[in-house]
Amino acid sequence: MSLPACFARPEDAREPLPLVLVDATGFEAWRGAQPASVQAWLKAHGFSPRAGAPLLVPGADGHPAFALAGIDDVRDPLALAHLPSLLPAGDYRLAADAPAQPAAAQVQLGWGLGAYSFTRYLKPARAPARLVLEAAPDAEAMALLEAATLVRDLVNTPTEHMGPAELEAEALRLARAYGGQCRSVVGDALTDQNFPAIHAVGRASHRAPRLVELNWGDEAHPRVAIVGKGVCFDTGGLDIKPADGMRNMKKDMGGAAHALGLAQLVMALGLPVRLQLLLAAVENAIGPNAFRPGEVIATRQGLSVEIDNTDAEGRLVLCDALTYAAEGKPALLLDFATLTGAARIALGPDLPALYANDDALAADYLAAGEAARDPLWRMPLWRPYLSYLKSNVADLANSGASRMAGSITAALYLERFVPEGLAWAHVDVYAWNDSSRPGKPAGGEAQGLRAAWGLLKGRYPRK
Numbered sequence: 001m002s003l004p005a006c007f008a009r010p011e012d013a014r015e016p017l018p019l020v021l022v023d024a025t026g027f028e029a030w031r032g033a034q035p036a037s038v039q040a041w042l043k044a045h046g047f048s049p050r051a052g053a054p055l056l057v058p059g060a061d062g063h064p065a066f067a068l069a070g071i072d073d074v075r076d077p078l079a080l081a082h083l084p085s086l087l088p089a090g091d092y093r094l095a096a097d098a099p100a101q102p103a104a105a106q107v108q109l110g111w112g113l114g115a116y117s118f119t120r121y122l123k124p125a126r127a128p129a130r131l132v133l134e135a136a137p138d139a140e141a142m143a144l145l146e147a148a149t150l151v152r153d154l155v156n157t158p159t160e161h162m163g164p165a166e167l168e169a170e171a172l173r174l175a176r177a178y179g180g181q182c183r184s185v186v187g188d189a190l191t192d193q194n195f196p197a198i199h200a201v202g203r204a205s206h207r208a209p210r211l212v213e214l215n216w217g218d219e220a221h222p223r224v225a226i227v228g229k230g231v232c233f234d235t236g237g238l239d240i241k242p243a244d245g246m247r248n249m250k251k252d253m254g255g256a257a258h259a260l261g262l263a264q265l266v267m268a269l270g271l272p273v274r275l276q277l278l279l280a281a282v283e284n285a286i287g288p289n290a291f292r293p294g295e296v297i298a299t300r301q302g303l304s305v306e307i308d309n310t311d312a313e314g315r316l317v318l319c320d321a322l323t324y325a326a327e328g329k330p331a332l333l334l335d336f337a338t339l340t341g342a343a344r345i346a347l348g349p350d351l352p353a354l355y356a357n358d359d360a361l362a363a364d365y366l367a368a369g370e371a372a373r374d375p376l377w378r379m380p381l382w383r384p385y386l387s388y389l390k391s392n393v394a395d396l397a398n399s400g401a402s403r404m405a406g407s408i409t410a411a412l413y414l415e416r417f418v419p420e421g422l423a424w425a426h427v428d429v430y431a432w433n434d435s436s437r438p439g440k441p442a443g444g445e446a447q448g449l450r451a452a453w454g455l456l457k458g459r460y461p462r463k
Contacts, residue, residue, distance in 0.1 A: 006115035016091035018066040026099025081114030081439025084128035093132040105141040112145035113439040147261040148446040154257035155444025159233040164281035178267035180216030196298040202282030204290035209282040217274040225325035228259025229337035230281035237310030254431025255337035280317035306394040342406025343428040353428040355411040368454030
């Protein structure tokens with residue numbers, strides 16, 4: 001297994017400095033056992049056992065003898081996420097006799113998430129501190145880190161270099177890496193093969209819309225379908241967004257990025273499922289053949305949809321993909337989408353909104369999020385609000401005049417395309433950090449990914 005650059009194997013390390021982790025519960029006893037010179041140094045620097053700036057403690061020769069760092073909670077996957085950027089560049093090894101001893105998997109995941117930077121266009125100011133892994137890397141932690149990095153990199157990449165074809169290329173890369181099969185329905189073939197809503201949204205762009213499908217796994221295993229919204233840029237269409245609303249719309253393919261990240265986890269860790277990954281990849285552009293407000297478009301399921309607002313495009317591409325996924329009769333159907341600003345108004349940027357048509361599925365999803373410290377919040381599929389999507393000329397509208405319950409009505413729209421009895425969960429995710437925090441750098445972010453992985457591995461355990 002190749003290691004990310006923020007880790008080193010013992011044989012590759014260069015004079016690693018011991019890193020002593022302390023927390024509030026064990027700090028006083030540990031400090032009391034230190035030489036008077038160390039105690040005086042800690043006092044002079046006002047060191048606290050809370051997460052913050054680490055402290056280099058000198059030895060008798062004046063050179064650093066060890067680094068001391070406070071953490072708040074040894075069970076938090078991000079407990080060490082502040083250290084790769086705050087410690088001076090160099091190699092460090094965790095002191096085995098330190099009072100705080102997080103689990104190895106949490107150490108590796110948190111360190112890796114904290115060391116992340118997006119370097120495609122800008123060289124980082126400095127390299128992160130390297131952590132020496134005394135034992136073999138934890139396979140699941142490294143897979144989670146790799147998947148989160150994939151999501152971040154995809155979302156951070158501008159649309160110029162991350163359009164529908166590039167999303168397709170990512171799915172093809174995964175298929176080749178893990179022995180899957182990948183195919184795409186592109187451009188006018190979408191109408192020929194009955195994906196009319198995907199075609200309608202993406203037809204105005206010079207970059208052809210497409211449905212990308214990856215299949216992997218043993219046919220005898222339970223079928224799990226994962227669907228991602230891949231709107232690679234969203235102008236809002238003819239109902240054009242204002243400048244501030246359009247500024248970060250390169251991230252409107254964040255649902256597809258999450259779906260790719262989760263699919264990679266499933267394949268890399270060999271989950272016993274029959275995986276179907278579907279990406280509805282388009283660019284919602286403005287042009288002479290853009291779909292218009294007031295038009296009635298067809299869908300794969302056969303329902304007609306009146307376009308109330310061309311900026312409610314994500315649900316249109318998803319409805320064809322959900323219908324197609326349901327035709328395979330999966331045991332479980334999951335979708336991810338940067339679907340509504342209303343979800344962010346309701347829950348803020350850090351908490352994805354979870355909708356599910358099955359209480360047991362919702363409970364398992366929430367429990368997995370709590371266990372992974374990757375929480376979601378369940379929102380109601382309050383069906384009376386379907387009245388907000390009423391149309392006088394079609395089976396339903398894609399939006400409505402009322403701004404009430406915008407996230408709920410979007411989820412209700414999607415539910416119309418999920419057959420009764422099929423367990424389905426929808427995550428309305430922001431996929432972005434507005435500012436930098438330890439382990440959560442500004443820009444693209446994987447949110448709810450560890451929760452989704454915990455759900456799947458709990459339902460389909462490896463032998």
